[in-house]
Amino acid sequence: GAPAAPRPAWGSPESDARIQLVEHAIVSTDDRLSRTAELIRVASGNGSYLYFSRPVEEARVIEELQLSLAVKSETAGVEFLARVVLPRSLDPNTGNPVTCLISAGRYSSPGHWQTLRMSGLPLELERQARLLRSRLGPQIETREAYVDQVLVNLYAGPGNSSVLLGELEITGHVGRDLAQDVDAGSGGPPRRRPNLAIGKPRFDRSILLIENRPFFPRSIDYQGEELSFLQRLGFNTIRFKKLPPDDLLDEAARLGLWVIAPPPFGPPVGGNAGPPAEEIAADVYDPVLAWDLGPGLSNVEVPAVNAWAEQIRRWDRDRSRPLVASPISNLRVYSRHLNVLILDRSPLGTSTEMADFVDWVRQRPRLARPGTAVWTSLATQPARALVEQCRALAADGTLDTSFASEQLRLLVHLALTGGSRGLLLASDSRLDGTDLPTRLRAATLELINLELSLVEPWLASGQTAVGVSSTEAKATGAVIQAEQVRILLPVWVEPKSQFVPGHSAGYRLSFLVPGVPKSHEAYELTAAGLMRPKAHYAAGGMRVTLDEFDVTSLVALTQDPLIVSTLDRRLRALPERAVALARELAVAKMMQAAEVDRELGASSLKLPQAAGHLESARKSLAECDRLLGEKKFADAFDEVQRTTRPLRYLERAYWETSVKPLTSPVASPLAATLSTLVAHHRWYAEASRALWMPTPLGEGQFENLERIQRAGWRYFQHTDPTVRTWVGPSPDQPRSGQQSLCLRVTPANPRVAVELIESAPVWITSPAIQVAAGQTLRIRGWVRVPRPITGSIDGLMILDSLTGEALAERIRRTEGWQEFVLYRAVPHSGRFSVTFAMTGLGEAWIDDVQVEVRDSTAPTGPAPPPQVPPQAAAPQFNAPGASPPPPAAAQFGPLGAPRLR
Numbered sequence: 001g002a003p004a005a006p007r008p009a010w011g012s013p014e015s016d017a018r019i020q021l022v023e024h025a026i027v028s029t030d031d032r033l034s035r036t037a038e039l040i041r042v043a044s045g046n047g048s049y050l051y052f053s054r055p056v057e058e059a060r061v062i063e064e065l066q067l068s069l070a071v072k073s074e075t076a077g078v079e080f081l082a083r084v085v086l087p088r089s090l091d092p093n094t095g096n097p098v099t100c101l102i103s104a105g106r107y108s109s110p111g112h113w114q115t116l117r118m119s120g121l122p123l124e125l126e127r128q129a130r131l132l133r134s135r136l137g138p139q140i141e142t143r144e145a146y147v148d149q150v151l152v153n154l155y156a157g158p159g160n161s162s163v164l165l166g167e168l169e170i171t172g173h174v175g176r177d178l179a180q181d182v183d184a185g186s187g188g189p190p191r192r193r194p195n196l197a198i199g200k201p202r203f204d205r206s207i208l209l210i211e212n213r214p215f216f217p218r219s220i221d222y223q224g225e226e227l228s229f230l231q232r233l234g235f236n237t238i239r240f241k242k243l244p245p246d247d248l249l250d251e252a253a254r255l256g257l258w259v260i261a262p263p264p265f266g267p268p269v270g271g272n273a274g275p276p277a278e279e280i281a282a283d284v285y286d287p288v289l290a291w292d293l294g295p296g297l298s299n300v301e302v303p304a305v306n307a308w309a310e311q312i313r314r315w316d317r318d319r320s321r322p323l324v325a326s327p328i329s330n331l332r333v334y335s336r337h338l339n340v341l342i343l344d345r346s347p348l349g350t351s352t353e354m355a356d357f358v359d360w361v362r363q364r365p366r367l368a369r370p371g372t373a374v375w376t377s378l379a380t381q382p383a384r385a386l387v388e389q390c391r392a393l394a395a396d397g398t399l400d401t402s403f404a405s406e407q408l409r410l411l412v413h414l415a416l417t418g419g420s421r422g423l424l425l426a427s428d429s430r431l432d433g434t435d436l437p438t439r440l441r442a443a444t445l446e447l448i449n450l451e452l453s454l455v456e457p458w459l460a461s462g463q464t465a466v467g468v469s470s471t472e473a474k475a476t477g478a479v480i481q482a483e484q485v486r487i488l489l490p491v492w493v494e495p496k497s498q499f500v501p502g503h504s505a506g507y508r509l510s511f512l513v514p515g516v517p518k519s520h521e522a523y524e525l526t527a528a529g530l531m532r533p534k535a536h537y538a539a540g541g542m543r544v545t546l547d548e549f550d551v552t553s554l555v556a557l558t559q560d561p562l563i564v565s566t567l568d569r570r571l572r573a574l575p576e577r578a579v580a581l582a583r584e585l586a587v588a589k590m591m592q593a594a595e596v597d598r599e600l601g602a603s604s605l606k607l608p609q610a611a612g613h614l615e616s617a618r619k620s621l622a623e624c625d626r627l628l629g630e631k632k633f634a635d636a637f638d639e640v641q642r643t644t645r646p647l648r649y650l651e652r653a654y655w656e657t658s659v660k661p662l663t664s665p666v667a668s669p670l671a672a673t674l675s676t677l678v679a680h681h682r683w684y685a686e687a688s689r690a691l692w693m694p695t696p697l698g699e700g701q702f703e704n705l706e707r708i709q710r711a712g713w714r715y716f717q718h719t720d721p722t723v724r725t726w727v728g729p730s731p732d733q734p735r736s737g738q739q740s741l742c743l744r745v746t747p748a749n750p751r752v753a754v755e756l757i758e759s760a761p762v763w764i765t766s767p768a769i770q771v772a773a774g775q776t777l778r779i780r781g782w783v784r785v786p787r788p789i790t791g792s793i794d795g796l797m798i799l800d801s802l803t804g805e806a807l808a809e810r811i812r813r814t815e816g817w818q819e820f821v822l823y824r825a826v827p828h829s830g831r832f833s834v835t836f837a838m839t840g841l842g843e844a845w846i847d848d849v850q851v852e853v854r855d856s857t858a859p860t861g862p863a864p865p866p867q868v869p870p871q872a873a874a875p876q877f878n879a880p881g882a883s884p885p886p887p888a889a890a891q892f893g894p895l896g897a898p899r900l901r
Contacts, residue, residue, distance in 0.1 A: 017047020
């Protein structure tokens with residue numbers, strides 16, 4: 001008889017919506033991506049997911065494993081996922097191995113075939129593992145993890161949908177029964193590497209020494225580039241998310257590059273005492289500078305990380321490499337087991353002011369054990385949540401989202417003025433790409449490295465002192481004091497420069513540097529060479545005057561002729577390369593400023609002085625090119641600097657005019673960077689004319705305690721014996737009605753001052769509402785903060801569940817009631833909520849909170865909160881006039897809780 005028709009491979013539908021399977025069959029197609037496909041037609045009600053799954057041959061989660069699926073659908077949003085099984089971790093609730101889902105992303109080409117690809121599974125698995133550890137405990141172990149099933153989420157909203165699922169391809173498959181694990185980070189014994197004699201890192205107090213010389217790590221995240229390329233950019237250290245294979249370690253050693261990476265074994269699980277020495281030998285990892293125990297560590301991971309640190313020290317006792325990690329809480333406990341605390345925070349594109357960021361870098365180590373070394377991790381690209389929002393609002397997947405060169409340079413100098421003894425620059429994508437934003441980012445980082453290489457021994461060993469004042473209120477700085485030399489780090493910090501840098505330049509700026517011996521002389525270090533600024537002694541110290549100041553600078557104060565000659569020799573090798581990099585950046589800035597003027601100048605935002613600023617920049621650039629033709633590199637560099645100043649003035653003026661209608665720059669994600677300003681102008685012109693419909697976010701007026709609780713509002717608190725918290729309706733000057741919601745944090749003992757708050761003591765979260773992919777939301781409300789919130793730079797934080805801290809609003813103080821309005825795109829269907837967090841000491845009132853939707857399809861209403869066991873229930877709100885409750889352990893409600901610093 002005729003052969004049997006092929007049977008569909010995708011099955012076992014699972015959904016939280018009512019569904020009806022209309023058709024499920026194998027069909028022929030004419031497309032080159034998939035000659036045959038599986039057709040699924042389904043009618044869905046209201047929900048958030050509709051999974052179809054198919055088993056696959058068990059495949060170990062290794063870097064080489066890649067999965068891809070061809071998809072064609074009438075609507076966007078189909079998601080391709082893999083289920084990963086963690087055989088070494090049991091779910092305490094079921095007794096079965098823990099599983100998690102890893103997403104390859106969502107389909108975005110309605111009516112066309114698109115291949116969804118999944119790669120980099122080990123890194124994605126580690127991210128999922130951190131979430132699992134916060135929920136199930138520190139025993140979650142990712143070793144020997146494998147994929148056993150793939151899924152597609154076909155839900156695209158209520159109604160009928162039709163999807164074609166084509167070829168499923170799996171490459172890099174290694175079965176669970178393979179005797180030799182091919183993953184170099186967790187496999188069998190690596191081969192022994194010959195002794196490379198590149199020195200042993202050690203700490204003398206908080207100073208990192210290699211061969212008894214101070215070492216300042218300038219690190220970049222590895223994203224697959226050639227190591228020689230990263231070396232040419234000036235980096236001396238490469239940070240890996242997983243332990244690199246032998247060939248990369250050999251290459252790093254050959255190039256003289258250091259490596260920061262996780263150790264070759266994970267934290268102890270179930271009494272495991274660490275790896276036997278004969279299986280993993282520590283002496284084969286010569287290029288490793290430090291073992292990285294991970295980011296985002298909280299109270300939950302303390303026992304496992306501490307035990308892990310002891311294991312590593314016993315195993316690596318001959319080399320005793322430093323242990324580093326980035327905890328977000330319990331810094332004092334973690335610092336007893338770590339050599340270095342990594343401060344992980346970048347203000348660019350956020351509501352954190354640059355000046356507040358410096359305070360945070362200076363203050364954070366006070367929460368740790370005295371003398372603990374501090375390195376700072378800085379993002380060189382906008383947060384992924386910000387990029388996702390910008391591209392969704394602009395409806396342009398190719399939209400450039402990047403920071404200005406001046407912002408990155410200022411950020412690095414601010415971290416140094418805060419006392420950092422190392423810089424770990426975070427990178428989410430390769431630096432060797434040929435697109436313009438990537439080339440400019442690489443040029444910026446190379447220029448920064450050229451500058452830092454001049455003074456890195458003193459950055460590594462000196463003591464940072466603040467208190468440098470200047471004749472310009474926005475220009476300040478710090479001094480790094482080392483033997484025989486002081487390094488002055490002047491910076492110009494314009495308000496809101498985390499969004500768009502200001503003019504940030506001046507002529508004949510004077511800085512008063514205290515405590516400088518009268519025998520010292522001043523030398524300004526520029527790519528143009530070693531300059532001699534005017535310097536004289538005045539009351540309080542040495543006054544150094546810089547004829548032309550531009551965002552940042554470096555000034556050496558010394559009497560040692562050997563230091564002067566060394567600096568002069570290093571500087572003589574820089575001008576040609578430095579001016580080439582600076583010119584490339586200046587040309588790109590001129591093109592961007594001209595585009596902004598062309599787009600915005602055609603509207604009511606036209607700036608009369610724009611033409612003059614652009615012409616001034618063109619003249620300076622032309623003079624730079626003339627000087628380059630004469631090989632006068634130092635003079636040409638000065639002209640490049642003069643090119644960018646009028647452009648920054650123009651860009652800042654257009655940005656300030658564009659964001660004026662907003663309650664805050666983070667109200668529109670497109671207003672957070674200059675590169676998206678034109679897109680913001682177009683989008684906001686439409687948004688301001690749009691109709692906005694209310695969603696059923698209940699009880700945002702906070703009039704009745706019982707109704708607030710019944711609507712699903714929840715509050716949470718961290719355990720902190722130094723403070724007391726209180727949350728409840730308050731009749732004190734409500735914005736409307738009879739009451740508003742009050743959040744209060746006060747010292748537990750009024751006689752004992754509380755200077756710093758490590759983590760947000762209390763926060764409230766709204767009920768969840770259902771939102772659909774493609775919608776745009778407007779979150780509105782009013783806050784009142786009558787006195788400055790102290791103990792934290794973040795004040796009252798307003799976070800939404802789509803963007804988290806990346807686009808959080810931060811309010812330290814208000815004059816009466818202040819409105820906030822935040823616009824957010826919904827990239828994926830799901831639940832949405834708003835959180836208000838008190839991060840320091842003080843009081844804040846909230847009233848008239850609502851969420852509106854621009855889309856014609858309104859949300860279905862608040863999702864019913866899951867049943868919470870009595871022992872895990874969130875604290876109850878306080879009735880008006882009730883006494884504040886005693887401090888309680890951190891509780892988690894139906895939505896979990898943000899990990900707030």
